[in-house]
Amino acid sequence: xxxxxxxxxxxxxxxxxxxxxxxxxxxxxxxxxxxxxxxxxxxxxxxxxxxxxxxxxxxxxxxxxxxxxxxxxxxxxxxxxxxxxxxxxxxxxxxxxxxxxxxxxxxxxxxxxxxxxxxxxxxxxxxxxxxxxxxxxxxxxxxxxxxxxxxxxxxxxxxxxxxxxxxxxxxxxxxxxxxxxxxxxxxxxxxxxxxxxxxxxxxxxxxxxxxxxxxxxxxxxxxxxxxxxxxxxxxxxxxxxxxxxxxxxxxxxxxxxxxxxxxxxxxxxxxxxxxxxxxxxxxxxxxxxxxxxxxxxxxxxxxxxxxxxxx
Amino acid sequence: xxxxxxxxxxxxxxxxxxxxxxxxxxxxxxxxxxxxxxxxxxxxxxxxxxxxxxxxxxxxxxxxxxxxxxxxxxxxxxxxxxxxxxxxxxxxxxxxxxxxxxxxxxxxxxxxxxxxxxxxxxxxxxxxxxxxxxxxxxxxxxxxxxxxxxxxxxxxxxxxxxxxxxxxxxxxxxxxxxxxxxxxxxxxxxxxxxxxxxxxxxxxxxxxxxxxxxxxxxxxxxxxxxxxxxxxxxxxxxxxxxxxxxxxxxxxxxxxxxxxxxxxxxxxxxxxxxxxxxxxxxxxxxxxxxxxxxxxxxxxxxxxxxxxxxx
Numbered sequence: 191x192x193x194x195x196x197x198x199x200x201x202x203x204x205x206x207x208x209x210x211x212x213x214x215x216x217x218x219x220x221x222x223x224x225x226x227x228x229x230x231x232x233x234x235x236x237x238x239x240x241x242x243x244x245x246x247x248x249x250x251x252x253x254x255x256x257x258x259x260x261x262x263x264x265x266x267x268x269x270x271x272x273x274x275x276x277x278x279x280x281x282x283x284x285x286x287x288x289x290x291x292x293x294x295x296x297x298x299x300x301x302x303x304x305x306x307x308x309x310x311x312x313x314x315x316x317x318x319x320x321x322x323x324x325x326x327x328x329x330x331x332x333x334x335x336x337x338x339x340x341x342x343x344x345x346x347x348x349x350x351x352x353x354x355x356x357x358x359x360x361x362x363x364x365x366x367x368x369x370x371x372x373x374x375x376x377x378x379x380x381x382x383x384x385x386x387x388x389x390x391x392x393x394x395x396x397x398x399x400x401x402x403x404x405x406x407x408x409x410x411x412x413x414x415x416x417x418x419x420x421x422x423x424x425x426x427x428x429x430x431x432x433x434x435x436x437x438x439x440x441x442x443x444x445x446x447x448x449x450x451x452x453x454x455x456x457x458x459x460x461x462x463x464x465x466x467x468x469x470x471x472x473x474x475x476x477x478x479x480x481x482x483x484x485x486x487x488x489x490x491x492x493x494x495x496x497x498x499x500x501x
Numbered sequence: 502x503x504x505x506x507x508x509x510x511x512x513x514x515x516x517x518x519x520x521x522x523x524x525x526x527x528x529x530x531x532x533x534x535x536x537x538x539x540x541x542x543x544x545x546x547x548x549x550x551x552x553x554x555x556x557x558x559x560x561x562x563x564x565x566x567x568x569x570x571x572x573x574x575x576x577x578x579x580x581x582x583x584x585x586x587x588x589x590x591x592x593x594x595x596x597x598x599x600x601x602x603x604x605x606x607x608x609x610x611x612x613x614x615x616x617x618x619x620x621x622x623x624x625x626x627x628x629x630x631x632x633x634x635x636x637x638x639x640x641x642x643x644x645x646x647x648x649x650x651x652x653x654x655x656x657x658x659x660x661x662x663x664x665x666x667x668x669x670x671x672x673x674x675x676x677x678x679x680x681x682x683x684x685x686x687x688x689x690x691x692x693x694x695x696x697x698x699x700x701x702x703x704x705x706x707x708x709x710x711x712x713x714x715x716x717x718x719x720x721x722x723x724x725x726x727x728x729x730x731x732x733x734x735x736x737x738x739x740x741x742x743x744x745x746x747x748x749x750x751x752x753x754x755x756x757x758x759x760x761x762x763x764x765x766x767x768x769x770x771x772x773x774x775x776x777x778x779x780x781x782x783x784x785x786x787x788x789x790x791x792x793x794x795x796x797x798x799x800x801x802x803x804x805x806x807x808x809x810x811x812x
Contacts, residue, residue, distance in 0.1 A: 260786065269786075317651060329752075333644050340628060340754025341790040350784065351748035355664070364747065364782040436675065437662030438752070441640075443651025471675040473661065475571065475580075479652040 194246060196253035196289065197497025198237065199298060202226050202273030207237070208490075209246045210497035214308045216490065218246045227275025230268075230284060238288040252500030254294045255281065256301030256492050263343050266295040272361075294500050296337075298322075298492055299346055303330020304337050305495025306448040309487040315445035319438060320491075321348055323431075323453035326361075327369040331442070337499070349373075351434055368434045372427055374453055378404040381412075384419040392417035410456045424459035431460070432467025439472040439480050450485040457484050505557060507564035507600065508808025509548065510609060513537050513584030518548070519801075520557045521808035525619045527801065529557045538586025541579075541595060549599040563811030565605045566592065567612030567803050574654050577606040583672075605811050607648075609633075609803055610657055614641020615648050616806025617759040620798040626756035630749065631802075632659055634742075634764035637672075638680040642753070648810070660684075662745055679745045683738055685764055689715040692723075695730040703728035721767045735770035742771070743778025746793070750779060754787045761796040768795050 194217055199206040201224070208219035220240060224233065241247050259271025266282020268274070282295050303320035311318055318332040327349030331338040338345050349369035350362050357366035370376060382401045385393050392412045397403040412420035435447060454460065461484060468477055485491055505528055510517040512535070519530035531551060535544065552558050570582025577593020579585070593606050614631035622629055629643040638660030642649040650656050660680035661673050668677035681687060693712045696704050703723045708714040723731035746758060765771065772795060779788055796802055 331753075333649065334647075336645075338644065340787065341756045342754055342786040344751065344784055344787040345754035347751040347754075347784060347787075350751040351662075352744050352782070353666070355744045362784065433663050433666045440655065440658040440661040441749070442642075442753075443653055443656035443658075445652045471663070473655055473658060473673065475653040476651065476655040476658075 192249050193251045194249040195497040195500045196241070196247075196250040196291075197301075197493040197495070197500075198253065198255040199301065199492040199496055200224075200233070200255055200257045200274070201298065202258055205233070205236070206493040207240060207244070208493040208497060209244060209250060210494050212498075212501055214305075214494050214498060216494065217249075218244055219493070220244065226273060230276060230279045230281065234284045234288065237285070241289070250289075250291055252292050252294075253285070253289050254296065254301065254496035254498070254500035255285070256296055256298035256496040257281065258298045261295055261297045261343060263294070263296050263339060266293065268295070292500065296496070296499055297328075297330075297343065297346075299328030300330040300337055300339065301495040301499060302328075302450055302492045303332060303346065303448075303495065304499055305487070305491030305493070306450060306485050307332045307495075308498055309491055309494060310448050310483065310485050311446055317442070317444045318446045318448065319346075319348070319442065319444050320448045320450060320485075322451040323372060323449060324451040325374050327372050348434070348438065351437070353430055353434060368430065371430050372453065374406050377406055377409060377423055377427060377453065380423050381409055381419060390417055390419040393420060406453045406456060410459060413456070413459050421459070424456050425463045427453075428460045428463025429467050432464040433471065435464060435482070436468050436471035436477070439468060439476050443476040444480055446481045446483065448483055448485050450488050450491055454484045454488070460484075503560050504562045505560040506808040506811045507552070507558075507561040507602075508612075508804040508806070508811075509564065509566040510612065510803035510807055511535075511544070511566055511568045511585070512609065513569055516544070516547070517804040518551060518555070519804040519808060520555060520561060521805050523809075523812055525616075525805050525809060527805065528560075529555055530804065531555065537584060541587060541590045541592065545595045545599060548596070552600070561600075561602055563603050563605075564596070564600050565607065565612065565807035565809070565811035566596070567607055567609035567807040567810075568592065569609045572606055572608045572654060574605070574607050574650060577604065579606070603811065607807070607810055608639075608641075608654065608657075610639030611641040611648055611650065612806035612810060613639075613761055613803045614643060614657065614759075614806065615810055616798070616802030616804070617761060617796050618643045618806075619809055620802055620805060621759050621794065621796050622757055628753070628755045629757045629759065630657075630659070630753065630755050631759045631761060631796075633762040634683060634760060635762040636685050638683050659745070659749065662748070664741055664745060679741065682741050683764065685717050688717055688720060688734055688738060688764065691734050692720055692730060701728050701730040704731060717764045717767060721770060724767070724770050732770070735767050736774050738764075739771045739774025740778050743775040744782060746775060747779050747782035747788070750783045750787050750791050755791055757792045757794065759794055759796050761799050761802055765795045765799070771795075
């Protein structure tokens with residue numbers, strides 16, 4: 191019998207489940223929406239319900255869960271998840287009642303990094319950083335071919351390196367974190383302001399004048415149609431991330447940086463100013479040795495990475 | 502017979518040599534000045550001369566060299582050392598002719614980190630960052646109990662993370678690197694300007710009015726005598742380093758950060774604002790898990806670390 195792994199990507203707006211071969215290939219997958227805050231019990235029941243309908247459920251020999259939040263991997267406890275509205279939830283213990291295989295719980299950005307390491311980098315490098323660009327900016331570190339968690343499992347929080355130390359207030363309690371200048375909301379807000387000042391007819395048209403509908407996807411469309419506001423927003427976002435990445439490259443000297451998440455769907459619009467800035471700012475040898483790419487498996491890395499963590 | 506290790510700390514102004522037991526204890530040591538630029542051949546000859554006068558030279562079974570500069574560890578080549586005025590020097594090959602034991606060449610900040618890991622941390626933690634604060638700001642990373650070198654051996658260049666991205670020009674070619682705001686020269690220059698504006702009688706007195714003589718040591722003396730200029734310089738330096746360390750702690754989540762080098766001799770003057778800033782800015786769990794200390798073995802970590810790299 192084939193031995194497969196169950197991956198669960200547990201986010202604030204939706205839950206993905208996949209049964210994955212040991213090489214990372216998805217055998218079967220499904221997803222269902224999740225409206226938060228939601229009781230852990232409800233979610234565990236939903237997982238049980240959906241798992242029972244999966245054809246290959248009988249083949250799983252291990253399960254991994256990536257949770258948006260601060261996770262105590264050793265004890266399988268979700269210490270704090272603002273997105274899910276959870277505090278000190280013994281998720282591993284709860285899941286054990288319904289999944290009779292070894293279970294590992296980790297942070298979702300760690301799971302995504304592990305997934306990107308296998309799917310995008312094909313495990314061909316030793317040291318890699320994966321950065322998830324979405325509502326927030328998260329990250330995970332692969333060091334010497336292993337997921338690096340650090341002293342408290344917090345490692346990889348690249349979104350909370352200061353870009354402008356005395357700048358904008360961040361949710362984390364500090365000021366000027368790069369997350370505040372790169373998160374989806376900030377980019378949309380920049381565009382809204384420009385549209386309100388009549389600076390972008392293209393964005394206005396793409397959203398039928400409904401400024402609430404401005405998303406990174408809309409900004410990418412607008413930029414690809416030559417919209418100057420959108421082009422400038424992506425350029426500036428790339429420069430800012432490039433400044434942070436230059437420091438990360440000098441400090442950590444990775445072979446690869448993989449960008450993932452909704453905001454990374456801007457692809458070359460973001461990548462070009464990042465690469466330019468890194469070339470200008472980082473030390474030459476580590477900059478040349480570091481491949482900066484955008485994940486080609488954006489939808490899969492979180493759930494596949496979670497599954498492969500259980501391998 | 503005892504098996505010991507030779508450590509060589511090869512800097513721009515002096516060279517230290519020590520014969521070290523496998524536990525890091527120094528058996529015998531000596532140092533000699535070095536005026537640069539100097540031919541690699543001359544230095545190798547000097548090392549041979551001084552080594553022949555060391556009583557325990559016969560006990561060494563391995564040798565490690567820490568060099569201020571960019572080092573290709575694999576091939577034992579000093580790719581570039583501005584301090585020594587060297588470019589592509591095959592140091593390992595040259596030393597092989599005079600030292601008949603296995604030799605390892607590494608960057609001096611890496612050697613210092615390895616020394617701090619053994620002497621200060623007693624190898625009791627898994628993940629540690631050592632930061633050398635001197636003319637420049639360097640660093641080394643211990644990851645999972647091993648020296649982490651990264652893709653090109655550059656890892657640990659914490660001095661070249663941006664503090665103020667569009668700020669002061671840095672020697673590395675970028676702008677606003679934290680090194681520019683923490684290096685010994687910058688601190689002295691800040692004090693000089695204040696003294697010239699008549700703001701510090703204490704510093705003026707301590708240097709007999711010779712502003713060229715303002716060093717971090719003088720600034721420490723002045724601050725300890727209550728000099729407001731010196732106190733403010735140390736406070737600001739600590740805050741700035743604290744901003745960078747908060748980001749490093751969020752990103753790397755180490756159990757310990759060890760500060761070393763001449764500028765760290767300010768001890769509590771620097772440490773207090775660093776800790777305060779880190780507490781304010783970093784995530785709570787990793788900040789609490791990270792012990793920030795100043796090395797108690799400042800003079801030894803470079804040469805002992807080099808020796809222990811050969812172990």
